[in-house]
Amino acid sequence: MKRLFAKILLFFLTFVLIISCNAVKRLDADQNLLVKNEIFDNDELVKDSRIYSQLYQEPNTRILNFPLSLHVYNLARPNIDSILSERFLENERKKNKLIGLLSKKQFDRYLRSRVEFNEWLKRTGEAPVIVSEEETKKSVNRLKSWYWNNGWFNVEADYKIYPIEDKEKRARVEYYVTPNTPYVLDSINTDITSKALDSLYELHKSESEIKSGVQYNTLDFNEERDRLSDLFRNNGVYNFDQEYISFDADTVDTNYKLNTTLIIKNQRNNVGDSVTRVPFKVHKISKVNIFTDYAYSKRNEAIVDSAFHEGYSLYSFEKMRYKPESISDAIFVKSGNIYSDTDRTRTYNRLNALRVFKYPDIQYTLDPADSTETDLVTNIFLSPLPKYSLGFDFDVSQSNIQEFGIGFGGSFLIRNIFGGLENLEFSGRGSIASSTDAAGSNNDNRFFDITEVGADMKLSLPRIFLPVNTEKIIPKYMSPFTNMSLGFSTQRNIGLDKQTFSGILNYSWKPSRKLSNSFDLLNIQYVRNLNTENYFNVYRNSFEELNDIARTSNFNFNDPDNTPTLEIPNEADEFIGYVISDDFPNTGLNLDDFLNVLDIYERKLRLTENNLIFASSYTYLWNTRESLYDKEFSRFRFKIETAGNVLSALSGIFDYDQNEQGKDKVLGVAFSQYVKTELDFIKHWDLGKDQVFAVRSFGGIAIPYGNATNIPITKTFFAGGPNDNRAWQAYDLGPGSSGSILEFNEANMKLAFNAEYRFGLIENFKGALFVDVGNIWNVLDSNNNENFVFEGFSDLKELAVGSGFGLRYDFNFFILRFDIGFKTHDPARPEGDRWFKEYNFNHAVYNVGINYPF
Known part of the structure; x- marks a missing residue:
């Protein structure tokens, strides 16, 4: 598969190279392809993209400096009808031969398909941008208009077309702008007929967008018009419209000073055929x-x-x-x-x-x-929606854990259940999947060996449900909601089956369109593992390491043949107990082997222990994106979460039992105690011509304390995968420089940085180039392995770097994404041998995803 893809890519690049010399083959002898625009302001080259956007003609779109869309267009034949007519219709012998071979209907369909394909090439590609004197003159006028709107009323502009000497049928255009002296706002007077409007204007005059001493800008006057319209309509003048606002400017003999007058006329009043004007009123x-x-x-x-x-x-x-x-x-x-x-x-x-x-x-x-x-x-x-409604969903998924999965679910919504606009929703979900590794021997060769079912109940109240009045802190215009939910799920697979119970009391409110807040006063999660005796059948790497150590020890195997193997689970557990007991000096192991067994034991405890989490969290989200189609926006998310503090405070009142490690237990489970925080920032820039540059930065850390020495698995971080560092599979990167020695790798600290350049290709096909940087580490927890632990800034050299490219298809309502990542800097390799090793398709990681990664 990988070799096939490499051959396809090589063929595509060869094809591109062959056609690259024919960019101007469709041009007439007197035509020139526009290859470059340059604008000079007082002989200084302009770099402002806003000014270049004023030009009517721009060079053909280029991807990595290659005009792909132009070459696609050039593949079309300009006179396809005459070619087909001469080749097939006028040649009776050839025509009759094809009709006899295909039939008349198929012959007509063949000709029509040739025409349709030719039109598709034209529609998909991009016609050559031919230098036009007329369009260039229009660009000059638009440039002058742009400078005029920015205060240079006496601007002068000209242009010159230069053929490219060493390239046939190609030319560039230079534009020369002399702005001269700009005009500055001086006096600002008013002529407001309605007394009510005049009073409102004077009260808010200091908020004006046009100010004396500032260079003239038409946008400032437009913003002032918007401000005044909002001001009046939010202060009682419900029938006010922007059309009543105008500005009169005087520039005659003012020494480049602009004297302006704000004019607001009275309201029009149409009575029959006559029109009168009446003053605006405050309603x-x-x-x-x-x-x-x-x-x-x-x-x-x-x-x-x-x-x-x-x-x-x-x-x-x-x-x-x-x-x-x-x-x-x-x-x-x-x-x-x-x-x-x-x-x-x-x-x-x-x-x-x-x-x-x-x-x-x-x-x-x-x-x-x-x-x-x-x-x-x-x-x-108000028109009510139906009191009851049903919903169903279905999806197909694939990941590094499962080869194929089918998910399904349904929901039942009861609106206004208690008469106070509350909504109660019951939902159920289920999934069946085929795993990538059939661990254990009791799977009966079933294709679907992973099943999960769950149910949730959620009650939503349109207010903050607390015994105290929160109106002054969270007023109702912030659209407050209280959400209470209960959930249960059970998962049965070839490995560690588990059940999860959850309960959440959440408050949410939105102070503005861009800002939202979410506060989990209580988020309870109980995870119960059901099949812990199958641990070493699932985590084979850990078992193989444990078994190798056992063979070098004095442990008495039940079946001591030449290559003894620990029986799962009893003998494996017995060996761990044998090593970590007080008899360690008599085991025949060295200190390194003892520490390795201890690590395996502690990880087994973590992955098989039941978890009880009593957490509270707050999430702050600032998002300037208004719709899915926005190409330029920023998003910032901050989250802080604490767990176990309430239960710890109650330990002085209740006499908690303790486990073997001396940790307090509630309901028979040692409760988790930690503080966790996350920072996530995303920024997108619209570069024009269907090009976007996007970046993301993420930092997270979870620190255990009090009743815990590590973080629950469900709250840790992982690295790799289609939405993270795409040169590694999910859970395959890190921690630190450890080299992904475990079945799946997680830690309690993460740094991630991503950059991606996205561009259009052909029709709905998009391309991307990306660089992903990041890793995970253990810090301030029970793990002391120096390869896992972040000890200082010097460990930033363990940041993994992945780079690659991707192909996407835009279905309008979602994006199907295919990315190929290459390990550019691999921290698992020895220092000095980490850059660009195994940087080829055979060692690449292929990712399939839905929508953009960030």
């Missing part, structure tokens, strides 16, 4: 009517039920199903307040987040009882 909300079960078909029906709560009038066409206080708590438009766009937007967002109603409709009308025409009546129409 306040006089009534808020909420129709809780509105439907268009019910619009003429009589109201059956109603309620009044804190200034809100609630109406229902049937018996009301909602508690009035719950509905009113989701409404930010309030009687007695002035009109505000922000209140309306927050109401929309909160009602949508409840998952109880369809998209709401909010309407404002003048109150007929108010002669001043300043009072507004707010009508909010």
Whole structure:
């Protein structure tokens, strides 16, 4: 498979090399391919991409300095119809021969497929960008416009086209810009007809986006227009529009100073065929009517039920199903307040987040009882979603642990279960899979040897559920929720079967569109291992090492033949007990072998012990991404988690039992105690022309203390895999320079850095080049192996570096990803022999994933 891929890649590169000399073969003798644009500002080369984006013509897209899309386009024949006609239609002998061989219908289909393929090449590729005098002149005008909008009103610009002397039919264009002296804002005056608007402007004048002494910029005036519109519409002027705002500028004999006047006209009032202007007014909300079960078909029906709560009038066409206080708590438009766009937007967002109603409709009308025409009546129409809903999902997966897996699940949602907009959801999930390593002898050669089933129950409340009032800390505009959940899962496989019980009390709130917070007041997890006697059948590397040590010892095997083998599990456990007992000097082992057995024993304890985790955590997430289609955004996540502190504090009240290691036990299990923190930052830059540069940095550490000397397996870090360092399989990297000697490798500290350049190829195919850096280490826990432990900054030389390339296909709703990673710096190798060893396809790691890795 790897050799086949290498041959395909070699063939592709050879093909590219052959066609690379034909980039201009479709051009006429008097045409030139545009290969470069250069802009000079006062004879100095401009590097600002914003200025280059003003040009109408840009060179053909290049990938690693190669115009792939252009060559694809050139593969198409410009006169395919005449070629096919001459070759097949006008040649009667050849035509009849093909028809006799294929049939008339297949012959016509063949010709049509040739035309369609030719059109596909044109559509997929990119036509050569031919230097055009007309387009160049238009670029000059756009350049002048850009400089003008940035304050250079007397800008001059010109251009010159230079043929490339040593390359046929190619040319570059140079643009020459002389900006001259820029204009600076001087006086800022106002002409605001409505007194209400003038008063609001004066109150917030200091927040203006246009300031005296600053060079003119059209964007500043646009932002000031937006600011004023938001200001007025959030302070009662509900019918205000940006079209009423204009600016008048004076630059005559001002010595490059700009005197501007802000003009805001009165509101237009259309009465019949005549148009008059009336001053804007500040409007306040006089009534808020909420129709809780509105439907268009019910619009003429009589109201059956109603309620009044804190200034809100609630109406229902049937018996009301909602508690009035719950509905009113989701409404930010309030009687007695002035009109505000922000209140309306927050109401929309909160009602949508409840998952109880369809998209709401909010309407404002003048109150007929108010002669001043300043009072507004707010009508909010809510259309309920079905009280009950079912959901199903199905997926197919593959990983380094399982060759093939099928997952399935379902959910049952009950909306507004207690009448206070609460949602109760029951969900179940299951999976069957085929493992990559059939450990043990009792798998009966079954293909599906891994099964897992689980069930969860989640109750969501649209408020912070605490005995204290949190409104001042987390006001309702932050869309607070309380989530309570219980879960159970059981996993049966060829290895260590386990059961997991969990319970979570979570609070979440979003102060803004970009910022969200999540606080787990209590996150309880109990993991019970069911098949611990199968440990050495699963972790064969550990067993083989233990068995080799046993053969060099004085241990009495049950079957002492020439190559004795420890029986699993009893004899293997007996040998461990024999070595770590007080009789160690009599075992016949050296100190290194004793320490190795001790390490195997301690790891076995970790992987087979039951875990009880009482944790609390807080997550801060800042994300500027607005949709899946955003190409430029940043994301920052911080999480801190602590566990075991409450149980430890109660140890003075309750007399806990202790295990053999002297650790306190609750419910028969030694509880975990640790502090864990994670920092994760992602940044994407849009480079234009379907090119994106993305970086990620991650750092995490989990430190055990008190009742624990290590971290539960479920809370540790691993490295490698399709979303981490792609030159290593998941769990195959680290810790430190240990060389991945265990079946799967984990540790309690991790550093990871990734950089990826993404670019378009052909249609929905995308390409990528990437570099991944990172590793895991043990620190401040029970592991003392110097190859595993991070002892200082000098150990950063153990950071693994992987590099490679990838191919992706964009299905619009998800990305199918194929990446190839090469071990560029391998810390498992001896120092001085770590760079670019085994850097070839035979030792590469092939990753398949869904969506981008970060």
